Amino acid sequence: MTTKNFDINGLVNAAKQSEIVLALGVIFILTLLFVPIPAGMLDFMFTINITTGVVVLLTVLFVDKAMEFSAFPMLLLITTMLRLSLNVASTRLILSKGHETEAAAGKIIETFGELVMGGQFIIGLIIFLILVIVNFVVITKGSGRIAEVAARFTLDSLPGKQMAIDADLNAGLITEDQARERRSDLEQETGFFGAMDGASKFVRGDAIAGLIITALNITVGMGIGIVTHDMSAGEAADRYMLLTVGDGLVAQIPALIISTSAGILVAKSGAKVSAGEAIFSQIADNPKSLYVAAGLMFFLSLLPNMPILPFWFMAGALGGFAYYSQNQSAQEAVQEQMQADEEKAENAKPKEEPIASILHIDTLRLELGYGLLTLIDEAKGGKLTEQIKAMRRQMARDMGFVVPSIRIQDNMQLDSGGYQITIKDIKAGSGTLHPTKLMAMDPTGSAPPMEGEETIEPTFGLPAKWIDESKREEAGFNGYTVVDCATVITTHLTEIVKDNLAELLTRNETEKLLEEIRHEHDKLIDDLIPNSITISMLQKVLQNLLSERISIRDLPTILESLSDGIQTTRNITQLTEMVRQRLSRQICTSHQDH
Structure with missing residues (x-):
């Protein structure tokens, strides 16, 4: 724990120190505009300028996404200000001490001038002008245009991206923290490209300023050399041209590197890998x-x-x-195919269920023979699943109790048209159907006879017949009730659930019912449970009601009745009777139709 605190404190101190160093560096750069510095210090500053440009370029090449270098616009402005300050400082040395020696503005300027010019200042001047034109007309203008378009399109797409984040959040595809992080990234991206659009203008201004400073150094320097220091025109031109071109090259080369970095960074806004990987892979x-x-x-x-x-x-x-790329692509394709085949073979293997899964008991399960599996295949018109969902909704509406989820699975041990309903792994009902036929029943017993295979309706044990689909209209016209196999199973399942509602109402389900009404009846629940009555007692009362097929949907009234009755008795049967009396109107209304 001590080490962790130390590391965090160290990071905080390092961050504070970096802020101080940056602030002092910017102040020092501004100081160069007014305070003369010696030639040795100028060489050191030019070295920092060149090094910064190289580091920035390599960083841009290696980052995977443009947003990984979001500090680039700020760094671009600082390096631009550094170059302009160095131009001012070198101009001061060239004009004031250029007549004394060729190293008056430092060794770096002298070396660059001699290396490029080779004794002919015209060559150096032309090379300098070419670098300025390439930087100003080609690289800077192109990167500025890319930044402008990227900023505009990023801003235009902002509402759509925000709506997409909100949609994913509402759909549950992402969490609140992930949505907050995506919104933050979106804001940073918008700000980054906007800043790059503005920063590109500084780069163009830097190129123009460098060209003007170079022209001033040549003309004014030659004038000072001829007029003030009695130098000949040729000598003055040679001396000041060497220093000026060297100064221009030392400034323009880092400027060219930074401009190139800016162009690469904004151009790779859509890439997800480093520049080199993106180029060579594609x-x-x-x-x-x-x-x-x-x-x-x-x-x-x-x-x-x-x-x-x-x-x-x-x-x-x-x-x-x-040839190498073609072989690599072929090998990767073979490896991907082999991997896909291995995954397919692995998925095809029967997966052994964990031993602990054997202990799990399904509250409700519907097992189907293989001939009835088409009833749950929606692609083939199966509607059993939807009917079971409708049954659960209707049961919740009628009885005030959400039936537990019903697991549907195949059972190869059953006959082709057989099905079986179990409650807690105990058989509660079964039947045999003809999946390609309809069941016709005579509810009055007076319908004329029809051709069909005799059978017994599995829910109520009524005599019935299996008829073909083509005889549906005829059977209905003759007074028969005609149902399909899915309806037979759903009806059977409904009656079994109603007969066993008391058993299906577990302690956990009772707590869920209380939580459903807590937001409206919080005071009633807190006063009654567990101070006056326990969850177990409430469960038993509700089970008694459900066993008589009395709806418990009006749970607040049931709780109020228990709150009154618990003052005189704690007998479950007597409490149930009190609740039944309170629900008398509901019970009578439910039997009016019967």
Whole structure:
């Protein structure tokens, strides 16, 4: 526990220190605009600028999603301000001490100038202008346009994404915490692309500022060298051109790297993997294009005066990469097929049920022979499942008691048309049906005779006949009651449930009934249970009522009656009689139709 606290405190202290370092760094960058710094310090700052650009570029290449580098817009502004401050500091050194030595603005500027110019300042100037044009016209403008479009489309899709999150939450597909996290990610994504759209404008401004600063350094520097320090025009041009081009290159190369990073980051907004993985995996998915490209490279090498070695090298590299990709794809396809076959074989094996599952007892179970399985197949018109659901709803409405879920399963030990109803694994009823025929019964006993197979209706034991579907209308016209097999089973199941409602009302079910009315009768329940009457006593009273097929739907009235009767007796039979008297109107109304 001590180690954990130490680690958390260490992280908090590190976070605070990083905030302080960032604040001091920004203040120092702003200080460079006004306070002169020596050439050695300028070299160190240019090194930091170049290093930052490289680190940012590599980070962008390795992140899987753009949102993993959400701090990029802020970092982009800071690095832009750093380059402009360094340009001001280097300009101050070039104009003030450029006449003294070529290293007046630091070794880095001198080295870049000599390396690129090679003794000819025109070459260096042209290279510098090319870098500025590429950065300003191509990379910065393109990345800015991508950021603008991404920000616009992200904002336009925001309502739809929010509605999708709410829909998933309402459907129960995600939790409240997951919905909150998705909304937070959505807000961060919207803010990120909006910030990138604005930050891209700073990059373009940085490129323009670098071009203007370079022009000022050349013209003003040459003027100062000629007028103030008695330098010849050629000497002044050579000295100040070297320093200015070196300064421009040192500033523009990190700017070019940062602009490229910005373009890559906004361009990969839809990718879910790193840039390298996305590019190479998608190219490798199409080896045919690589083969065609390899053939084209080989053909170009055959043209007159073309260098053979480079084109052959590229043709071989593309062909080898295409061959490798094709083999990898084939191996992955074989492995996926083998894995799918193994999973299929594993799923086909009969799974051994845990021994503990043997101890489970189904409260209600309906077992069907294999010939009756079509009754629960909705694709083949089976409607037994829906009828059982309707029966449970009707039972809850009539008796005030939600019948436990009924498990339906096949039983190969039964006859093809046989079925069996069990309560707590004890047989409660059974029957044999003809799934392709209808059962016709004569409720009055006066209907004219009909052809059909004699049978006994399994619920009430009435004589009946099995008839074909084609004789349904004739039987109905002659006064017969005609039902299908699903209705026969549902009727049988309904009567068995009604006969055993008292047994089905367990202690757990009794507690559920109380919880259903607690929000409206909380005071009544708390005063009565368990202070005056226990759950067990209430269960027995309700069982007595259900055994007489008296509805317990008006549970608040039953509780009020028990609250009055418990003051005089605790006898279950007497309490039941008191409740029955309180429900007299309900009981009489239920028997009016009979």
